[in-house]
Amino acid sequence: MDSNSLISIISLIAVFVSVLLSFFLLTVPSERKLGNVLLAGFILLNAIDLSAWFIYGFTIQHPDLEIFRRSASWLINPVFYLYALSICFSDFRLKAKHLLNALPFIVYNLVMLPKVYLADFTAKTIFIEHYGDWPASKIMLLAGHLQFAGYFIGVFLVLRKYRKIYLENYADSRTITYKWLFQLTVVITIVHAIVMLKDILKFIVSTDVFNGAQIIVGINAVFILCWFVLKALYYPDLFRGINSKIQPADDLVLEDHSVREPDKGVLSLQDQENIQRIRDYMVQKEPYLEPALTIQDLADQINMPVKDLSILINNHLDQHFFDFVNAYRIEKAMKILRDPARAKLTILEILYEIGFNSKSSFNTSFKKHTDLTPTEYRKKYIH
Structure with a gap:
């Protein structure tokens, strides 16, 4: 042939x-x-x-x-x-x-x-x-x-x-x-x-x-x-589609004349108070435990315009919302992994509890945050 x-x-x-x-x-x-x-x-x-x-x-x-x-x-x-x-x-x-x-x-x-x-x-x-x-x-x-x-x-x-x-x-x-x-x-x-x-x-x-x-x-x-x-x-x-009308945070900043590019790193007193309010809410109410949390959901919960919240997180804090939320999830996971009373929990059970639903994503985020895998981190604190 x-x-x-x-x-x-x-x-x-x-x-x-x-x-x-x-x-x-x-x-x-x-x-x-x-x-x-x-x-x-x-x-x-x-x-x-x-x-x-x-x-x-x-x-x-x-x-x-x-x-x-x-x-x-x-x-x-x-x-x-x-x-x-x-x-x-x-x-x-x-x-x-x-x-x-x-x-x-x-x-x-x-x-x-x-x-x-x-x-x-x-x-x-x-x-x-x-x-x-x-x-x-x-x-x-x-x-x-x-x-x-x-x-x-x-x-x-x-x-x-x-x-x-x-x-x-x-x-x-x-x-x-x-x-x-x-x-x-x-x-x-x-x-x-x-x-x-x-x-x-x-x-x-x-x-x-x-x-x-x-x-x-x-x-x-x-x-x-x-x-x-x-x-x-x-x-x-x-496979999750997004709304095409959603604008990137940089575009929102350009439209918002109260936020000038040269002052990007300078926070007003109001911005500082709003950021602290967001952080307090994340710690106290733990909205990040919801796997499908969106910035619109969080904005509704704290009664803040989604445009303002997007600028605060993505522009002033210089973090994507994805990374901002996952940082709280990883902190929660670290507490659980250090707790001897919860040592019998599997890594899979922990990642589901804190809002992740993918083991690979959890491991990647955890190692990025701690330089250790979840298993290595647990062994370090629980013998």
């Missing part, structure tokens, strides 16, 4: 898995229906692109279908970008303006009208067989790579905003939206980098080795995507 036959078989399996996964996403009951539809669309579009390895023998006999199949690749990056928005921001909805993302797809098909769609069968077939010799094909290739770069820079910017707002407004350590979507985006970027390298080198040397590398990495990406989807479906609470 030659390498091309092997790649065809592997790609056929990958396409089958992708179609099966997409069908599952489109039919499974879920509160995240829009995100599931967009992710299914992204997977199907990639499957259509990947099918070129084994379907070309058929589509060359149907040139219109082959060109339309190629044009679908112009929708892959926009759909993934929209998916990133849908999973990061709980209030995201598709609007008419999002149709602008389909403009390259429309333009490509319009360009192909006289070349393929309106041409006779012989002209269509000759054009496709010599597509690489068409002067505009190289421009199309470059435009495709530029489109990918633009959209994936956009995805990374969305993730940066999501992470910043999440840390400033939420204290639930369960969320893995940022982590998983970031990893998925990195994997897709690596796959595309290999494709881009192959496209560059095919004008210079034989690229059989890169064809193999491309399909292998592409298959890995499919199965990583499967893991991501299954994780999202079986543990929906782990």
